[in-house]
Amino acid sequence: MREITLSQAVNEAIAEEMRRDPTVFLLGEDVAEAGTPFKVLSGLVEEFGTERVIDTPIAEPGFMGIAVGAAMTGSRPIVDLMFGDFIFLIMDQLCNQAAKTHYMSGGKLNVPLVLRTNMGATRRSAAQHSQSLHALVSHIPGLKVAMPSSAYEAKGLMKTAIRDNNPVVIFEDKLMYQDKAPVPEEEYLIPFGEANVKREGSDITLIATSSMVQVAEKAAAILSNEGIEAEVIDPRTIVPLDEATLIKSVKKTSRAIVIDEGHQSYGVTSEIASRLNEKAFYHLDTPVVRMGAMDVPIPFSPALEDITVPTPDRVVEMARKLCSGEMIHAA
Amino acid sequence: MREITLSQAVNEAIAEEMRRDPTVFLLGEDVAEAGTPFKVLSGLVEEFGTERVIDTPIAEPGFMGIAVGAAMTGSRPIVDLMFGDFIFLIMDQLCNQAAKTHYMSGGKLNVPLVLRTNMGATRRSAAQHSQSLHALVSHIPGLKVAMPSSAYEAKGLMKTAIRDNNPVVIFEDKLMYQDKAPVPEEEYLIPFGEANVKREGSDITLIATSSMVQVAEKAAAILSNEGIEAEVIDPRTIVPLDEATLIKSVKKTSRAIVIDEGHQSYGVTSEIASRLNEKAFYHLDTPVVRMGAMDVPIPFSPALEDITVPTPDRVVEMARKLCSGEMIHAA
Amino acid sequence: MAKAKTNTEDYLRMYRQMMRIRTFEDNANQLYLSAKMPGLTHMYSGEEAVAVGICEALTDDDRITSTHRGHGHCVAKGANFKEMFCELLGKEEGYCRGKGGSMHIADQSHGNLGANAIVGGSMGIATGSALRAKLLGKDDVTVCFFGDGATAQGLLYEVMNMAALWNLPVIYACENNGYSEYTKTEEIAAGSITARAEAFGIEAFKVDGQDVLAVNELTQKLVARCRKGEGPFFIELETYRYHGHHVGDINREYYRSKDEEKDWKENRDPIIRFRSYLVAEGIATEDEIEAMNAEIEKDATEAVAYAEAAKYPDVSEVDMHVYAD
C-alpha cells in the first residue's frame, strides 16, 4: 500500500470531503496561501478558492463563534486552530455554545463542526505552544474527541468527523506531521468509539493515545525480547470511549498502563484508569498505572523538556515492575 | 460558637485581609454597590471605597488579564467571576498566563491572585449557569484549587488563598451561600492540602467535595442506622490534594466512593479514584466507585435537573452494595 | 423580501406584536411572583419597539440571535405563546422540550437561533449565520441582538472586524437600555458605541428605540442593503427596561430612581405612543385596539393554563440530545 504522511492524510481527507459536500468549508489563520505554518493544508485554496478556504484575522474566539453560527444554520465548518494551546481562548464558544446547543434546544439545532488542532511537546516551543489539552474538552458533554495516532487514523477519523452532526475536536500530534504510514487509495472511514488493538499480547495491556501509541509500540517490542507480551490498544477517540475493548483486554492480561501526553493529574489517564478499575477490578493483579506528562508547564530548555513526557524506556521499566510482581504490596 | 452564613464568611475573610494588606483589592462585575447578585460582597465598597472594590464592564477576559498584570507587579487582586460557567471565557488569561508566569520566568515573577467563582446545579439556571468546572483548572499546573464545604472552610480557605503567592481558584457552591455554620470570631487560616475528616468510620470512605460533603454526611447518617459506619473526608483543596489522608482512610475501610458535583467523565472523581487505586490497591475489597454529575449539559426543567447530581439516597444505595459484597465479580 | 410597512395591516401587526410581548411578560412575571416559574427570568417590557421594529423587517428565512432578555425577540420573530410558556415552565411541549428554559429559548422554525445566557455569546453565532448565507449564496440576513453591557465583550470587535472584511449580511443591534445589571452604561462604556463600529468601517446608526416606525424604517433599509451585499451594519437603539434586571430585582433605587422609571413609562412608552398614532391617523379605533388587546390577553391566559397543566419531560430524556445522530 502507498505510504503518505500524516499531514497529507489530513489534507486528503479534507479535500475529499470538500469535494463531496459543498457545505464544508475551512477557516483559520493562514490556512489559504500559506496552508498553515505546518503546511498541512497546502493546495486546498488552489482547488477550492478563498471562499471555502478562509484566512481569518488572529481572533480565535471570533472565528470559533462564527463557525458555530455557520454550523447551526447549514454549513459544515472545519476550524483550524494553529496550536492546541489556543484552545483556552475559544473555550466559551466551544464548551458553552457548540457543545450545548443541541441539548439546550431540545434536539432542534445541530452544530456539525470540526475543530482541528494539535498537541505535543518536545519541539522547544515552551509553555504556550506545547500543551496537550485534550482532557479539558473531553470533560464537556456534547463534544466528541478524536486523537489520531498515524496517517491512517488521521484520514479516517477526519472524514468521520466532518460527517458527524456534532462538534468534534481532533488533536493532531504536531511532531507526527511528517510521519508516514500506509493509507489506502480507496475511501474509508473510521467509526468513532472503536478502539484499535495495535498489537496482541497476554501479559499486560498498554493503552496509549496519539503520539503515545508509538511509545507503547516501541516499549512492547523491547518487552517482547524479554518475554513479556504487551497488548497495545489505541482508543482512537476518547469521547466516545470504547470501554468494552479496553476492559476485555485488561481482563485477559490482568495488568495495564495508560499512557497519554496530557498532564497526568486530572487528565485522560485518570478517566481510563478509573473505568478499568471500576469494571475489571477483580481481574487485576496489579493497580492500573498511569503515565501522563509531568504536572509542570512545558519548559523551553531541551534539558528539561524531554523528561516531561513518557518515553518507551520508562514504560518498559514500569511494565517490568508490574509483570514481575514487584508492585504487589507496594500499594 | 456564633454561626454565620457562607456568604458572610467569605465577606469577612475578604474584609479582614483587605484591612491587613493594602495591596489587596477586588474587581468584577457589580461587586461594588450591588455587592454581587448573590450579595456576598455587600458592605465592602462602603468600607474600602471604589478604588479597592472595582466594578468592571462585562469583559471577563479583560479584567482577568488586568488582575494578572496587577498581581505580577505588586498588587494582590481578588477577581470575582459571577458564575463559574464564565471560566471558559478567561481560560487563556488564567491557564496560559497566570498559571505559567512563575515557571516561565524561572521563578522571578509571581502572580498572587485569587479567582473566586461558584459552582452548583439545581437552581433552575440551565446549562450556562449551573456548571461545576473545577476539574478543568485542576488539570493545569501552576493553579491551586480550593472547594469550601461550609462557612468555616469558606473563611479559612479564602484567607489562605489571599496570602498565597500563586493564582488560586476558589469555587463556592452557590446553593450554600445562605447555609450557616459555626465560625470562630478569632482569626484562623486553613492550610492548603490538608483534608478534613468530617466523620470517622470503619466500613467505607466517602470522599466528597464542596456541596457533596453535605450529601456524604447525610448518607453517612442513614448508613449508620443500618450499621454501616462511613468515614467522610473533605479534601478542601483538590490542588494540592492531601493524598495521604485519603489513602490512610481507604487502607482502613477497604472501600471508597468519591463524590463530586462536576461531570463524572474526565473529572475530579477520576483523579481521586485513580490515586486510591494506585496507592491502596491491595487494601481494597471493592473497586473505588465514582459518583459525579451526569455527563449531560445541565437541563433547565426541574424534572430533569435534579437527577443529574448525586443525592444522599444514591450514595447510600451504592455504599450498601459495596459493603454487602454485591459488587464482587460484578466487575 | 419584507414589504414596506406602510399599510394598515402592517401597522396593526406591529402594534399587535408589541402588545403580545408586553402581555407575555406580564404573565411571565406573574408566574414568577406566584412561585410557579422555576428560576429567574429577564423581562423585555419597555423595549418592545426594538424587537418588533426590527423583526417586522425580516422574513422567516432571516435569522436572529437573542439574549438573556429574549422573550421579546422570540415573540417578535413569530413564536407562539403556548410553546413559549411551556418552555419557561420546563415542560416537554416547550420549544426546547423544557431543556433550555427562558435563557435558551429558541425557535428554529422562525429563524430564532436562540437566547443566550452568556452576555455577548451569540455575536459569533450571528456573524457565522451571515457567513453561511454568503457562502451558500442565500440572500437572508441575520440580526444580532445584544445589550449595551455586551459591548464590553471583546468578541464583538473580533466578529465586526471579520464581518466588515468579508461584507457579511449581518446587522448588529445594540439595545441600549441604559443599564447592564445594576450599573449605568456610562460607567462601563467609554467613548462612543457607534464610533466603535465605524472604526471597523461599519456604517452605524442611532435610533429612538421607543419609536417602532423609526426602527422599522431604518431596519428595512439596512436589510435591503444587506441583501445586496452592502452589509454589515450597526444600530444602537435607545430604549429602557421597565422591570428590574430580572424578575427578582425589586428594590432598584440604589441604582436608578423611581422618577426615571416613571418618566420612561409615562412619556416614552412605545405601545402607548404607537397606539395614539394609530388612532390619530385613523388606522384603528380605540375599540378595535381594545378588542385586539383582549384577544391577546385571552391567548396568553390560555397558554399559561395550558403550560401549567402540561407534562414535564420524562426522566428518560435527561441524556437524550447530548449528541445528534
Add this chain to the structure above:
Amino acid sequence: MAKAKTNTEDYLRMYRQMMRIRTFEDNANQLYLSAKMPGLTHMYSGEEAVAVGICEALTDDDRITSTHRGHGHCVAKGANFKEMFCELLGKEEGYCRGKGGSMHIADQSHGNLGANAIVGGSMGIATGSALRAKLLGKDDVTVCFFGDGATAQGLLYEVMNMAALWNLPVIYACENNGYSEYTKTEEIAAGSITARAEAFGIEAFKVDGQDVLAVNELTQKLVARCRKGEGPFFIELETYRYHGHHVGDINREYYRSKDEEKDWKENRDPIIRFRSYLVAEGIATEDEIEAMNAEIEKDATEAVAYAEAAKYPDVSEVDMHVYAD
C-alpha cells in the same frame, strides 16, 4: 522621569541600543542557521526605532509587556546579551533559567514583564500593571507592545475600555509592520486602527516607526501626560520586519516581494537614517560610530560564546517554580 533626549549622550545611547538590537538578532539568526538554537525565533530587525524610541522615554520603574517578537523590547529596556543568549539556548544562567526561551524572555529587573507567545496575551497584563500603579499611588507608566495582527484580538478592546474608564497610565504601542505571519495587514484589519482606540475615547497617534527621534519625542510627551493622570494613549507605529515571520520563514515571495523588502531596507532603515543624522549634525564621527559598532559586535560574540558553553539547568529543576512559596 526621563529627561528630554536632546543631548549628545542620549542620542548616542539611542543609536547604540538600536545597533545592539540589530546585532543581537544577527547573532540569534546565525545560531538558528547553524542549528545551535532550540526551536524557532522571531527577529526584530528593521523595527529597532520603535522599541528604542519608546523605551528610551522610560525609566526602570516603568514597565513594558512584550510579544513573540520580543528581543528588541528586551534589549531596549536594558537587558544584557549574556543572560539573553543563555535564555535563547535554554541555559541555566538565562533570564528565566532557560525555562522561558525566546518567546517568554522577561527581565524583571528592568521592568520587562515578559514576551508572550499568545498574540495579544499581554494586553491585560500591561493594563493591570497600570491599574496597580494607580491603586498604589505610583507614577510609573506601562507600555504594551503588540503587532498589527494582534489588533484582531478582542482583548484589546476590553482592556482599552477599562483603561479609558479608569484613566490608567498605559500606552498601547501597535507595531504595524504590515504583516501578521504571512498575511498583509489590510486583509485582516478593517477600518482604521487608530480610530478603534479613539472610539473608546483614547487619544491615538500614528508615527513613522523608522524615525527614532519622532518615536521618542512623542513617547516622552505621552509618558509625561500619563504620569499626570492623563492616560491612556495609543500609538500606531509604521514599521517593517526584515526577516521572515520567524527565522525559518525563508521563501517569502508568495506573500511579499523582494522589491518591497529592498525598498524598506535601503530607503527607510532606522539605523542608517539615524547614523547619517548623527554624522550630519556632528554628534558623532563615522569613526566613532564604527568603534561603537565594533564594541557591540564584540559584546555579542562573547555573549554567544559564553552562552554556548554555559550549562543547562539541572534536571531537578524541572518541577521547581511550578508554585511560588
